[in-house]
Amino acid sequence: MTGFEEHSGAAPHKAGAFDGLLDLLLPFRRTRKKMEKQHDRLEAFLRAIPIEYCGWDQEGVQAISGGFCSLIGVGMVDSLADIQTGLSPGDAAALEGLYDRLQQYGEHFEIGVHTASGKRALKIFGKRGLIQQSGQIFSVIWAMDITDFAHAAMRGVEAIAAVEKRENELRTNANALPFPIWVRNHRLDITWCNKAYAKVCDDTGASVVAEQKELPMTGASKADLTQRVLAQRAMAKLAPQSMRGHMIVEGQRRLIEITEIPLPQEKRVVGVALDVTKEEEWETSYERLSASHREALEQLRTAIAMFDVDTRLEFYNSAYEQLTGMSGTWLDTKPKMIEIIEKMRELRKLPEQADYKQFKQAWVNKFTSLLEPYEEMQYLPDGSVVRMIVVPRPMGGLLLTLEDVTSRLQLETSYNTLIAVQEETMNNLSEGIAVFGEDGRVRLSNQAFARMWNIPAADMQGAPHIMHLIERTRPYFDPPQWPAMKQAIMANALEREPRKGRIQRNNGTVLEFSIVPLPDGNILNAYFDITDTVKVEQALMEKNAALEEAERLKTDFLANVSYQLRTPLNAIMGFAEMLNQQYFGKLNDRQLEYTSSMIEAGQRLVSLVNDILDLSTIEAGYLKLYPAEVRVRSLIEQVVQLTEEWARKQKLDLIIQCPDDRLTVTADERRMKQVLLNLISNAINYSPNGGRVTISAQRAGDFVLVAVRDTGVGIPAADLERVFTPFEKIHSKKTGRRSGAGLGLALVKSIVQLHGGDVTIESKEGAGTNVICKLPLHQPAAGKVAAPPEKKTV
Template identity: 45%
Template sequence: MPKNATTLPLALTVAALAAPGIPCLRLGFPDLPLSLVLAGSAASLVAVGVCLTRLTRQRSRVEAQAVRADALLAGCPDEWVAWQDGRVIGTSASAGAWLGIPDPQPGSRPDEIAQAFTTPDDEALRQALRALDTGGTPFTRQLACHQGRRSLLAIGRRVVPPVAPGDGGDLPSAISVLWLRDVTAATADAKAQERRRQVAEEGLAQFRAALDLLPFPLWMRRADGALAWCNQAYGTAVGVPPEEVVAQGVELVTGPGAGQSLAARALSSRQPAWESRHVIVAGQRQLLRLTETPLEMPLEGGAALLGHALDTTREQELSSELERHIAAHADVLEHLGSAIAIYGADTKLKFHNRSYARLWGLDESWLETEPSYGEVLEDLRSRRRLQEEVDFPRWKRAQLAQFTNLTEPREDLTHLPDGTTLRTIAVPHPFGGLMFVLEDVTNALALESSYNTLMAVQQETLDNLAEGVAVFGGDGRLKLWNPSFARIWRLKGPDLNGEPHITQVIDKLQPLLDHDGDWPARRRTMIADLLERSSYAGRLERTDRSIVDVSNVPLPDGAVLISVLDITDSVRVEEALRASNEALATADRLKSEFIANVSYQLRTPLNAIMGFAEILNNQYFGALNERQADYTKGVLEASRRLLALINDILDLATIEAGFMTLDRSPVDVGQLLEAVSGLTLDWARKQDVTLLVQVPSDIGNLDADERRLKQALYNLVSNAVKFTPPGGQVTLSAKRQMGEGGPEMVLSVSDTGIGIPAADRQRVFNKFERGEVQNHPAGAGLGLSLVKSFVELHGGHVEISDSDQGTLIQCHLPLRQNAVMAV
């Protein structure tokens, strides 16, 4: 039994006890005679006994019914609260726990239950409870509890207890019952389903909106081929709203059954079917690729096919243009000198040029069959055209692996057995596969090696030059320099590394440059001079009193080469030598002037001596004895030699003073040599020396000063006779030849004498210089000097060399005179 004494089963039991057949007892008796009373009492006792017996059996049945009712209520999953006449008469065991309030006590008011629910559910429940009590109006409401956020289904019903048959008492009051069912999980499921439904509807709406935004037509068909749906692009293409397209069955491709035939093919094959059709869309002819795809399961509305149309007009145009480009590129590649081959993703040969076939010696007809790359490698290996590999199968697999793992261009050098070196570039092709570019770089590598060697030699040469070298590029930055440049300008390596600008380099030279207090102006001038690309050479004296030669040379590539040379020591030595030379020249000039003056002063008395000697020699004043005649001849001969010496001195002085002029005229060279021979023939005979003259008959003439040439040749022959021992020979000759400056006449004097040492050959042409010759009288040292001076006045030069025996002196005289006539 429930814990409350007044429960719904008890009320039901009470109602059962009040049923017809069970009399009500009355305890008040009217005044009656005792016998009657006793008789009545006895009768009453009998009646009471009977009634008690019946009542006992009735109560047993009621209690049994109450037990069954309690069992049924205990097994009910719902909680309940019952009240009668505005007071609670019973509750289930967990009603209070569900409501989150203290258990309702018998006698409490039922509307207190409403406080367990949230606003406005509490007020709605109160109104429903009042309506139930007053009018018996049943209700069903879903309410939310404060406690545990529970959701309850409240069902209100009015129950009238049954009246026992024969019961004449008052009718029992109606009982109100509130059933409570926990629908929290069901409510949550319902809300979740509602949310999913809303999300699905929103997603469907968004999906339809997205499909309508697609730029290409999209549609669905039923199994019979009729249109079930289309997007906005479809309607735009056919010029009909999508709703009417489906209603009217407007097809994208005109013609009887044009659309249904493709759909039927897709349905029958259960595979996507497509075809290309030209369609007029918005007044423009387009090539559409129509595709019908059967669905795995028909959608709502019977849609069994999904179709779409893509505009491939531009794709076709690009494809055609690409084919033209490929053909053009193939034509270009065919005429390239490099060997080119393109292998597809399946490693088969797709393209090759003639250079490729020629490089490997491959048959063109075989290459047209598109052999694979592996087959080509095998063919080359069989003909020993590839480099030797220890493990060829492994190497071949590595080569073929490039078709799947090569993502960037790869370059390799291959050395073939015949000594050829190939540079192979493998490039991933945009269409798949690889493109191979092969080039014979044997000569290029040799040239590169030579170039690198040359550059290394030049760099080493520059680094070891005493001259400083620097190269500034067209951008004004230092591209090249050597250690001498840094040493001369007192710069350090970090100052010149990193390609500094010319302005930075010049700023570091400021302490060595004289700028008169205006460095910015000097700096601008230097930069402008260096960058104007004009040749320049000059000398610069720095603030440290050092002197450098500076030169600028523009280079073909736009750069400027600057070279500097520290000539401080050379200039100092040059200045010292120049001062010494000026002193020597002054002394020589004074000596020459002194000798000329002395010679001139000696000439007058010498003429008198010679005159008197000739008078005596001619015996104008009487005959002379033999001794006197010999003395007279000796005096006359000595006077003549002295006069010749004085004349030579005066000629040298005249030449050095610049007053000597030549009296040019055509000179017969043969007669000139005969005349010189006649002047020296007697002297040569006295010395027992043979004098020969060798002149070709066609020697011709020479434009020269005959007197000076005769004087020069006379000095040469006299000198040769003097240094030729008895029995020797002196040869005087002439010839024409082509010299370095043009045609020339060569007058030669050779002897068989003792010769001139090599160390004295240049010195003997100087004034008053004589060779070191023993056992021979020393001359004045003027003869060869005069010869050299006379020949140079004619624009020629003199050479001394050894003949087979003796000395050979050659005078080279140009046949076309270009020299200055006066010196």
């Protein structure tokens, strides 16, 4: 046993020695093992490279990596065509041509492609490989997933494009500005300027940047302060720095304010130059005027206006604006005297003039010829009188004062006239109006108020108190009601709280009141007789209740019809079909005929019940549409398939005319099938043998026209107006066929109108009928309607 164990343990060692002996005796074994190890190493390296490969030699022998198929997105690869199925059509065609040249001429290639799903971007290389010993040539396709790189590159390109677009927009906007703008880099060199800057420098923008031209200033706040020094200060202090100096612009000496604005994060400085010449002039003028006159003149109630030597308005106070009626915004534009005269004439604030041109010239002359104050009384077209004084100013120009001196008599006359008009207006109102003061006395009332409460006119004279008037209202209320109504009427006259309400009086009349506190402390009471309105409201409420009851009865009727009529029909038709199918024994020919007639009659009754239910649901407003995009030709073909056997039995041709196969409409497909089925059924039913039914569809603007034309008996002109009325049947004996219940066209029109469309009919007796459904292309999205109801089954 011991020797056997030693022999057994030494067996592997002897086997290895034997293999070694064979390697010595057979050199090709050593070469093969060396090649196998080299092959294993190459396989390991290939698996470590993030690139997949697939290729074929001249004999069609394939070499493919394990992940090539999943990378391309195909199940397996036996040929180049299999690879092409995983790529987009354009990329697949390009790859085919490149691979052919690789195989034929050894031309290497490199191409970027996308998979058919569009989710991956690949980089494909085409290389040729030669096995030296065998001379075997492999044409290999190497594929690398570059989706992430492609997305990143795309985002980078988009970001760069957005930045460039934004920069171009900013440059365009800056070039459109009328004042100079420039940009400096971190070395304070000018890197860009707008057109206004280049124009001031009398050069191009490129030359300004190349030569580093500064604005041609003729003076500054400090002699040694230049734009570049100003920019250095701005960068050092990290705050905008400004200076002012003069510069010749278009032949004029202008005061310019230069500001350098640092942008630390971008390491740049932005400069801007603004013309502040007018600002300087305004500041000087404003300071002089403010110091001497403004505060005092603004407090005066007399209208005052100052004009400079150029006849322009230099100053005006609030009283002047109010008296002349001219807008302060317009006056702030400093118009000339002539313009103000034109404006005042437009506003009828000037006296009527026989020679208006001479009047204007006289005002212009006053600016040069007037040496002493001038006074004039102006009688305006509106009846007011204005006292005007014109005083020449020491520095040139005029000082104008205006004061309204219309007499008190005229004011009193106007007031009395206004009161008379107000009283007459109020007396012609149908509403009763009374205004009570804080003391409860009547300040104002009209005749309707006295008439409404049966108060004598004498009692309304002399500002009576509410306590004297309230007793006059007592007969309109029953004794139990009087205390509360008395308190309410008194509150209306004394309490300053806005409110509304109604008063029911014992004579059957109803008053509506509205209480409005007035700004002057008085209280407005308005009473309206709404008796007729209340009666109409009551009648409407009663009618509404009746309509609601009728609606409830209709709903109950629909439910009863659905259950009480359709449920027995299920049983009748079910048993009839079982008998007809001879499940319980064979039937003779007459019995089969009877059961077939029972099934046919049941189906007609089911169709009638369904039409009645649909029509009633539409009329009740309960039918909901579930629109979706529907291909019109497919819809027509589906309905034609349902009726072609019937048409064939009647020896009729069904023709579809829809030139645009891609024509779509947003509609409820189920309801539109119902519409077409009713129209085609009617056309078949009323067409003689050998006739033709044409179903056409075409787009007309924002609508789709679907028409069903037949060569049947037609409809008399007298019957065309009532064909869409429910249960109206057009009787014709020419076809010899049974007519329906008269609901088809009514249901068709209701469904089409529910889609927002319309139905028209063209027919002539003996010449056929054409029914046209006009449907809008677009309907509300399906998500905006309720979920579809359960399907009706019988």
